[in-house]
Amino acid sequence: MLRTGPFEAALDSAVRASGLSLERIQHRLAERGVEISVTTLSYWRRGRSRPERPQSRQAVRLLEELLGIPTDGLVSLLGPRRPRGRWVNRDSDVLETEHLWREFESLPELLAELDSTDDGLLRVAAHDSYELDARGAGARLTTRLALKATRDRVDRCVVVLRGEDPDTALPEFTDVRNARLGRLRSDRSVPLMVVELFLDRTLSEGGTTLIEYTLRFPGNGRRAEECGRGFNAPALLYTLEVSFHPDAVPVRCRRGFSAAIAWEPVSAEPVWISAAGRAHAVFENPGPGYQALSWEWH
Template identity: 40%
Template sequence: MGEQIIGRELAHVLRTGPFSAALHLAIEASGLRLEQIQTQLAEQNIMVSQTTLAYWRRGRSRPERPASLLAVEALEGILGLPADALTAQLGPRRPRGRWLDHPPGTMQMADVWSDTGSLDGLLEAVATPVHNILYRVSLHDLFTIGPDRGAVSLVTRAVVRATADKVSRSVFVYHNDEGEGGLPTVHPVRNCRIGRTRSDPDEKFLVAELIFDRVLDTGETAAVEYETRFGPGVRADHYHRAFPAETGDYLLQVQFDPDALPARCFRYSRRRENAPDQGVREVLVGSTNGVHRADSDVAPGLVGLRWEWE
């Protein structure tokens, strides 16, 4: 993992948690082995086993006793972190249930979209945790428009990093906010398969599990690719991606058929789906009939491109 990537992800988890991910990335950034960290703690008369450090790092246990909290304070100095950078992550015990409360810097999944009467129920039916266990390192969407100005496909490539042990899946949510045409189908392309799917044709929501090709422990990554295929009649004059949590890098490309080139194209952001556009700026379609936007350190909300046909 490159030092720049580690530094950016460390800054993110120091804001949002959890403790295990912050400790793991701080150790990675320091370049120290657990044996060296244990030795430096012992030099301060703080005795912590390497096994305990490994458990803290992987989220299998957390420091709670006074002696353990003293060790965490010492770790901040050893790892070159600001005072309270790690201890601030240690609040009350978190619920042990499968659904985790969303940390600062995230939004509830249903809060991103408008008209979400059924979305909570669909997410519960799929029962996939959304927040706090996967950090999206990068995301790439390629949205294709056909000659009839309709949506053809959306190919998504994602790199995610686990912030807890035993993470095996993510969740895909699609909302047809245009209201025309039916719901698409989702197909695995690389390093994943599609699990349970649930939909609400009336409110135009589709929710599906993306099951990784292996189980991830803390700090491990998955690189997955999947394709969303649209049926006839799904007209499109925009595409936006919803981000319930902060994300590292995002690339959105829209590829137009040569017989369906837009007159103008704009980039925009929104806090929620039904909120007003922000940061609107015109972008030019290239000679190969495509347009794109690239963003780093994406905040929760929506990021997209829209276009005018006439």
Template identity: 35%
Template sequence: MGEREFAEVLRAAIQARGLGLERIRERLLVQGVSVSMATLSYWQSGRSRPERRDSLAAVALLEEVLEVPAGYLSASLGPPRPRGRWLSTVPDRPDVAAYWPRPGAVEAAVREVDIRWDERLTRISQHDRVFIGADRGERSYHSRQVLRAEAAGPDRWVVIMHLDEHDRPLPDIWPLRHCSLGRTVRRPEDGLLVAELLFDRPLRKGETVITEHELVNVAPYPPATNYERKFRLPVREFVLEVCFDPDMLPAACTAFSQLDEGAEQARAVDVAPEVHDVVLNFGPGRHGFRWSWE
């Protein structure tokens, strides 16, 4: 049996038990296991399956919650999926929309672009610089990344950007170095911009590329209280800078991280015109800053 069989067995067990995913998640938490709603949803839909050690441990407790015999769910998993170097070091690769507030909207938007090369590119370095104006609005952000091809053929990188305020105009995207703009999907009603950044040419296996692009907002600027980068696959180095107007600094600033299904870790940082943080060998997960003005 394999991934589809596991999903079918899990769905049947959930239906027979009559519990919603939130109730299941709460009961797992009581037993000290944290599994997100998105992960449970992906498991029962067949989009992903448990393979990591902690995920398999969660399945054993899930069998208790659903009141099925021990080994009933795990027996349907079958052998691990084939893994190669280009598949990354993460056995359970989160879905492309896993860390977004409205996964369905993101999944619909990315279907209009080509994301087939995403898992064949290793994230070596990502450096984001975010610029906040004196009006407390997000003006722009500049992104530089270093990627390595783990198979021959990758020719693009897909950018996904979300605005919390759906009444604000979506930003303009400008390719700056070693890339050009491909297909672009703009969905202002969802606050979503998805765009392909096409490399100068397809990469050979083992080859690296350095790209830079910029997202520039237009007035009225979206109010800025946070910025985070979501990593579906690991990155070796992530550098994040937030640049505030010297005459309008926030009252407090916090750096935060959340690795995959783990608890969020947060710490206060000193307020300054420029704050930055660096994380190494990070992901899957999200990392960023949040700040308050009063």
């Protein structure tokens, strides 16, 4: 694996061979002055994100030492650091969908099948309410969106969704309000899903509408570790609520931001989990990028 990669496969193999838990690895990194969350380590191991920042590269070098890997054995698999420019168009602060989701190679093809790279809608405000089941897997996600047309003759909203487990069925769209379900395209290997929702009326530039929908997830998915939303352009408000089942409450929760979906968070702040097993975050004026809550299980 160290000769051929990829990075995540080599890291996963080394962790398994070491017999160390991610919690123990995190503790040993912290003893050396490097703070990396268990969630981030899990993402690196599963290929959902990659170490990019200087502190993360330092953590990888310490991982080589902790896991008995030759110097640069893992670092060499990362290659040069990627460009970190956040905006496609700095004058308008608009991030292209493919850039926001740039870790997902199949997305451009899925969008092309729906003849869409831009649906012409600004997400002015969003409210996501996510419920988990007794095993910690996603059960239901209800979304409410306030939308504004950026051009004339806008008649649909395109939704991009990433799942947790490629081995389970895709979620079901239900309770759609002020719109109707159109075509759906997916890449089950990620899993990734692109859906079009036809608006109840065609909007002229500056026109607004409110839509709502619920996703119901199959009952046999793996434990969820985060929930969030990617924004292509600045919005006014994003509110995210997560309701954990009393039999599956994580040990800690954080809110964070990253420049793209599946990238490690640039910032992470602790979030209180109530006695009822609920956590929330209010993101005011969220800019382009990915806003999310993530959590760690026992």
